[in-house]
Amino acid sequence: MAEVGAVGIVGGGVIGAAWAARFLLNGIDVALFDPDPEVERKTLEVLANARRAQTRLHGAALPAEGKLSFAASVAEAVSQADFIQESLPEREDLKQRVLAEIDAAMPAHAVIGSSTSGLLPTKLQSVMKRPDRLIVGHPFNPVYLLPLVEVCGGDQTSQQTIDIASALYTRIGMKVLHVRHEIDGFIADRLLEAVWREALWLINDGIATAAEIDDAIRFGAGLRWSFMGTFLTYRLAGGEAGMRHFLHQFGPSMEWPWTKLVGPKLTDELIDTVAAQSDEQAAGIGLREYEALRDNCLVDVIHALERSDFAAGAVAKAYRESLAGKEAVKLGSDCGDGHLLTCHTPVMPEWIDYNDHLTESCYLKLFGDATDVVLARIGAGPDYVASGFSFYTVETHIRHLGQARLGQKVEVRSRVLGSDGKRLHLFHAMTNLDTGTLIATGEHMLVHVDAKAERSASAPESIAAAIRGLADEQQHLAPPDGAGRSIRMPG
Numbered sequence: 307m308a309e310v311g312a313v314g315i316v317g318g319g320v321i322g323a324a325w326a327a328r329f330l331l332n333g334i335d336v337a338l339f340d341p342d343p344e345v346e347r348k349t350l351e352v353l354a355n356a357r358r359a360q361t362r363l364h365g366a367a368l369p370a371e372g373k374l375s376f377a378a379s380v381a382e383a384v385s386q387a388d389f390i391q392e393s394l395p396e397r398e399d400l401k402q403r404v405l406a407e408i409d410a411a412m413p414a415h416a417v418i419g420s421s422t423s424g425l426l427p428t429k430l431q432s433v434m435k436r437p438d439r440l441i442v443g444h445p446f447n448p449v450y451l452l453p454l455v456e457v458c459g460g461d462q463t464s465q466q467t468i469d470i471a472s473a474l475y476t477r478i479g480m481k482v483l484h485v486r487h488e489i490d491g492f493i494a495d496r497l498l499e500a501v502w503r504e505a506l507w508l509i510n511d512g513i514a515t516a517a518e519i520d521d522a523i524r525f526g527a528g529l530r531w532s533f534m535g536t537f538l539t540y541r542l543a544g545g546e547a548g549m550r551h552f553l554h555q556f557g558p559s560m561e562w563p564w565t566k567l568v569g570p571k572l573t574d575e576l577i578d579t580v581a582a583q584s585d586e587q588a589a590g591i592g593l594r595e596y597e598a599l600r601d602n603c604l605v606d607v608i609h610a611l612e613r614s615d616f617a618a619g620a621v622a623k624a625y626r627e628s629l630a631g632k633e634a635v636k637l638g639s640d641c642g643d644g645h646l647l648t649c650h651t652p653v654m655p656e657w658i659d660y661n662d663h664l665t666e667s668c669y670l671k672l673f674g675d676a677t678d679v680v681l682a683r684i685g686a687g688p689d690y691v692a693s694g695f696s697f698y699t700v701e702t703h704i705r706h707l708g709q710a711r712l713g714q715k716v717e718v719r720s721r722v723l724g725s726d727g728k729r730l731h732l733f734h735a736m737t738n739l740d741t742g743t744l745i746a747t748g749e750h751m752l753v754h755v756d757a758k759a760e761r762s763a764s765a766p767e768s769i770a771a772a773i774r775g776l777a778d779e780q781q782h783l784a785p786p787d788g789a790g791r792s793i794r795m796p797g
């Protein structure tokens with residue numbers, strides 16, 4: 307099974323554009339067709355948001371971006387694609403008509419994933435000449451950040467199609483939930499619809515406003531849902547006796563007439579009420595601004611879950627590890643000219659100042675990180691620190707020579723300038739990889755310490771020998787420009 311190299315996207319609205327971004331940011335080329343005259347502007351805006359969010363989430367681990375092209379027809383978007391993601395409006399007749407068009411124009415080996423939120427794949431594939439090539443790949447908004455994709459085959463979908471789609475979605479950092487029984491609304495939207503239905507009833511009956519209903523979720527159950535879902539949460543709510551006790555205690559209330567089986571009638575009045583409350587809740591904040599806030603919060607939640615290696619955090623961590631194998635950059639390795647490569651990262655949003663430049667304090671942060679890589683290389687990494695010994699920085703001199711902006715990549719190359727039994731003299735050079743210019747140097751004196759005794763101490767022979775070895779490898783390098791400088795007024 308050859309790896310998918312090119313993807314065609316048909317329908318570039320909220321979901322299609324975000325799919326395009328997820329594929330592109332994973333190094334996969336995308337051809338997109340949407341008859342909307344504004345498709346280019348909208349897609350590029352979504353891509354910019356996605357790039358920013360993925361950069362915050364995964365940093366330098368991301369591969370080089372794929373190429374994006376805008377096709378003039380469905381056939382042009384799919385004729386060279388290994389995989390097609392259909393993201394048309396949720397209308398069965400329209401999807402069937404365009405799926406037949408895609409089927410006729412795509413290569414024989416290609417597979418189609420449909421983004422439908424609830425239409426049955428058996429019905430969608432019924433119009434296709436090669437129905438075995440269609441699967442539902444139902445994502446969640448924003449597709450470029452949320453890992454879940456529900457994969458559901460129809461009666462005629464082949465196992466090979468399920469395997470190809472699942473492998474591709476996993477490769478781009480998603481969590482595949484295989485919906486084993488074809489059912490309207492699949493699994494996730496059945497659940498979401500139950501909550502949505504009750505929410506609309508609460509507004510319809512004048513019980514609560516849109517903002518109050520959102521508060522009821524986001525300050526309580528929503529926080530738990532993001533990592534434990536419903537059943538694990540309720541298991542814990544049952545105390546030591548677990549789920550059995552929980553069912554006995556709260557199960558009977560399920561038979562009380564709290565909930566309604568169908569939603570309220572969508573009268574003009576209800577639509578006006580919901581829309582007005584939603585506008586009031588949004589308080590004039592625009593779509594893209596809210597999207598950026600949502601993305602920041604999602605990245606923070608995923609990062610937090612990574613610390614516990616749990617739920618969406620575990621998926622993000624595993625994904626980054628899968629990229630690490632492919633990433634050519636290995637910190638602590640020789641750059642090829644004798645220097646050690648000690649930092650390679652895009653400039654993150656939290657590192658920039660009001661001028662959109664890498665802010666002053668972050669130069670020291672990045673040089674500090676680079677020093678840690680050198681220390682790991684000489685055997686003084688985290689394990690050594692845990693043993694009660696370390697190197698402390700006692701003096702630093704940073705020269706600012708240029709700038710780096712948000713998203714540009716920077717690299718630090720490092721070398722040992724000198725050492726004795728206790729002291730280690732390091733020199734780092736930071737380059738903006740996008741402009742190819744040297745933007746800062748950092749010169750640091752470190753002293754080996756016995757942390758428990760809180761005093762300097764000679765480094766053990768193993769570390770002293772590692773430093774000597776590194777210094778020997780670098781001795782052919784000319785003295786770096788700016789080393790040993792001090793600050794004073796000229797003249």
Ligand SMILES: NC(=O)c1ccc[n+]([C@@H]2O[C@H](COP(=O)([O-])OP(=O)(O)OC[C@H]3O[C@@H](n4cnc5c(N)ncnc54)[C@H](O)[C@@H]3O)[C@@H](O)[C@H]2O)c1
Nearest residue numbers: 317318319320321340342393394395396421422423445447
């Ligand atoms: N919005 C969500 O939260 C969400 C979540 C998961 C899945 N989905 C599913 O994704 C699909 C797309 O939903 P959306 O929210 O992106 O809708 P949308 O209205 O934002 O986008 C649909 C796009 O399809 C384009 N289009 C219409 N006819 C076309 C044609 N013949 N060829 C190519 N493009 C055409 C439109 O111009 C539009 O840009 C639906 O099946 C929906 O159920 C939506």
